[in-house]
Amino acid sequence: MKTPYLKAPHLKELDHRLIKLLRDNSRESIANLSRKLGVSRATVKEHMATLERRKVIQGYTIRFHPEHEQRQLNAYVMICADPRQMPSIVHQIKQLPSVESLQTISGIYDLMTLITCESTLQLDQVIDKITEIEGVEKTLTSIVLASKFQR
Numbered sequence: 001m002k003t004p005y006l007k008a009p010h011l012k013e014l015d016h017r018l019i020k021l022l023r024d025n026s027r028e029s030i031a032n033l034s035r036k037l038g039v040s041r042a043t044v045k046e047h048m049a050t051l052e053r054r055k056v057i058q059g060y061t062i063r064f065h066p067e068h069e070q071r072q073l074n075a076y077v078m079i080c081a082d083p084r085q086m087p088s089i090v091h092q093i094k095q096l097p098s099v100e101s102l103q104t105i106s107g108i109y110d111l112m113t114l115i116t117c118e119s120t121l122q123l124d125q126v127i128d129k130i131t132e133i134e135g136v137e138k139t140l141t142s143i144v145l146a147s148k149f150q151r
Contacts, residue, residue: 011056014039018047019057023151026060063150073117074100074144077127078109085135086110092133098126109140 011019014037021033034041051057064072081089093102093113100114113130117123123143131139 011051012047014043015047015051015056018044019051022057022060026062066147069147071118073119073123074147075115075117075123076142076144077113077115077130078105078140078142079111079113079130080108080137080139081110082135082137083110089133089135093130096126096129098122 017037018033021028021036030041030044034044037044048057079089079093089111090102093099093111096115098115098117100116102111102113104110105112115123115126117126123141127139127141130136
């Protein structure tokens, strides 16, 4: 799950526009970016390098086609865990290849993970592995039925 992009006051307007274009298509060529932004390719490269160096941009990724995503099973699993065991729990969940993300959350559950699988059987196996981790007390799973939009 992507975090929403909020305009950071320390970034220039060109940086905000560049980030928006990269969010729409992270594979956009430097030439196309420079044309859309109305600046030289060197300027685009310089701003991208600066954003990377300042730890605004960590990497460039892909977005799956909706037809491909419909063939995948996504589920959010909330986890109630012993806070004393949290580093070990996080480390072990990170090792599971079906886990897309893991966040700490507020409320009665402590963690929330996004799992992507190809079947309910595979999802069940991943959840079993999570519940076997020492310090995991209980889980609550919600399967994603449809994605309406993603930024």
